Amino acid sequence: MKAIEARDVALSFGETPALRGASISVAPGEIVAIMGPSGSGKSTLLHCLAGILVPDAGEIHFDGHRIDTLSEQQRSILRRDQFGFVFQFGQLVPELTAEENVALPLLLGGVKRAAALNQARPWFERLGLGGLEGRRSGELSGGQAQRVALARGLVARPGALFADEPTGALDSLTGEQVMDLLVASAREQGTTVVLVTHEARVAAYADRQVIVRDGKVNALVHS
Numbered sequence: 133m134k135a136i137e138a139r140d141v142a143l144s145f146g147e148t149p150a151l152r153g154a155s156i157s158v159a160p161g162e163i164v165a166i167m168g169p170s171g172s173g174k175s176t177l178l179h180c181l182a183g184i185l186v187p188d189a190g191e192i193h194f195d196g197h198r199i200d201t202l203s204e205q206q207r208s209i210l211r212r213d214q215f216g217f218v219f220q221f222g223q224l225v226p227e228l229t230a231e232e233n234v235a236l237p238l239l240l241g242g243v244k245r246a247a248a249l250n251q252a253r254p255w256f257e258r259l260g261l262g263g264l265e266g267r268r269s270g271e272l273s274g275g276q277a278q279r280v281a282l283a284r285g286l287v288a289r290p291g292a293l294f295a296d297e298p299t300g301a302l303d304s305l306t307g308e309q310v311m312d313l314l315v316a317s318a319r320e321q322g323t324t325v326v327l328v329t330h331e332a333r334v335a336a337y338a339d340r341q342v343i344v345r346d347g348k349v350n351a352l353v354h355s
């Protein structure tokens with residue numbers, strides 16, 4: 133299981149400071165929810181932790197290794213080999229079947245097509261998607277598409293899963309089903325999870341919640 137850490141991270145978009153000394157430590161296998169007001173820097177922090185954005189200052193560590201100093205290409209390989217992603221709108225590839233979408237990270241990692249599809253298939257029963265393997269994203273409900281996206285995020289057994297508003301486009305019951313599956317699957321694989329959400333009910337699935345305010349991270353104190 134892999135730890136994730138940001139130390140004193142700052143990042144501005146032009147004149148707009150998005151992060152101003154944000155620090156967070158996520159323990160191996162831990163599930164942490166990032167909450168906070170709109171525009172406070174949640175997504176920017178997630179993108180820094182996931183090696184998508186490089187901070188102007190501070191450090192990002194994954195599994196004890198510094199990742200913000202890696203080259204663009206090294207970060208791209210790290211994301212492909214170690215990280216899974218789930219976004220608000222599943223962002224499935226519309227031309228591919230659900231099964232091919234789930235297999236995609238494996239195919240990109242060099243696994244042969246037949247082996248990749250074999251590895252993708254069990255996810256359909258596991259996530260209550262049995263029978264939908266051949267559908268394209270336009271033929272799936274929002275909740276089904278998001279479960280396919282979740283399977284795609286986890287199929288390569290990533291060390292870390294980054295989820296940005298994974299239930300943001302779903303009604304609350306469907307969102308809770310997706311969160312139940314996300315948490316159960318991540319725990320089973322020992323995947324460390326960082327999740328951005330506006331919704332307290334979604335954040336409650338995490339082991340721990342933090343709040344980002346004005347580009348800094350505060351621990352959430354329960355009253």
Ligand SMILES: Nc1ncnc2c1ncn2[C@@H]1O[C@H](COP(=O)(O)OP(=O)(O)OP(=O)(O)O)[C@@H](O)[C@H]1O
Binds near residue numbers: 148149150168172177
């Ligand atoms: N690509 C970008 N270009 C310019 N400014 C950006 C960009 N991305 C984010 N920002 C700005 O950085 C700040 C933090 O944005 P960020 O998306 O991280 O906030 P957030 O907390 O995730 O917001 P929300 O909850 O509304 O998604 C905001 O002021 C935003 O306008």
